Amino acid sequence: MALREVLKMGDARLLAPSAPVCEFDTPQLHALVADLWDTMAAHDGAGLAAPQIGVNLQVVVFGFESNARYPEAEPVPHTVLVNPVLTPLGDEHEEGWEGCLSIPGMRGLVARHPRLTYRGHDAFGHAFERTVSGFHARVVQHETDHLRGVLYPMRMADLRNFGYAEALFPPGAADTR
Numbered sequence: 001m002a003l004r005e006v007l008k009m010g011d012a013r014l015l016a017p018s019a020p021v022c023e024f025d026t027p028q029l030h031a032l033v034a035d036l037w038d039t040m041a042a043h044d045g046a047g048l049a050a051p052q053i054g055v056n057l058q059v060v061v062f063g064f065e066s067n068a069r070y071p072e073a074e075p076v077p078h079t080v081l082v083n084p085v086l087t088p089l090g091d092e093h094e095e096g097w098e099g100c101l102s103i104p105g106m107r108g109l110v111a112r113h114p115r116l117t118y119r120g121h122d123a124f125g126h127a128f129e130r131t132v133s134g135f136h137a138r139v140v141q142h143e144t145d146h147l148r149g150v151l152y153p154m155r156m157a158d159l160r161n162f163g164y165a166e167a168l169f170p171p172g173a174a175d176t177r
């Protein structure tokens with residue numbers, strides 16, 4: 001287990017599609033997952049994708065009881081998701097504020113599917129499927145986007161809603177994160 005460097009937007013490795021995991025329950029995969037949890041926790045993240053620490057594999061972790069960066073978000077179960085497949089439910093989109101450990105200090109308003117089903121495997125190779133909504137659905141879409149080389153500003157419709165967290169949400173102002 002180790003803290004890993006989080007790559008920042010501008011690094012070409014964040015734009016590369018990730019390869020599916022073929023072998024489960026290996027020491028290498030468990031070590032990768034442990035590094036993702038450690039690195040995510042050290043940065044108070046809600047989720048982290050393998051390419052963000054320079055590993056080009058379809059592995060993401062996410063989840064929290066409460067999160068200082070997203071104080072109004074409902075809890076999301078701690079989840080290891082390998083080779084994810086997402087199926088949106090319905091055509092509607094909902095806007096919400098997102099940040100990313102690869103874009104530190106910034107927030108942007110991004111439209112996402114409010115409800116979806118995702119399936120994939122855990123690090124042991126057990127398949128699972130969940131139907132989720134709200135912030136959980138948003139986090140899954142954000143993290144799996146990393147596996148396609150997509151960062152949230154690339155999803156934004158209006159870059160006027162992109163800025164520094166402390167300027168968008170000054171202390172004392174209504175917190176809409």
Ligand code: NI
Pocket residue numbers: 099100101102142143146
């Ligand atoms: Ni991110």
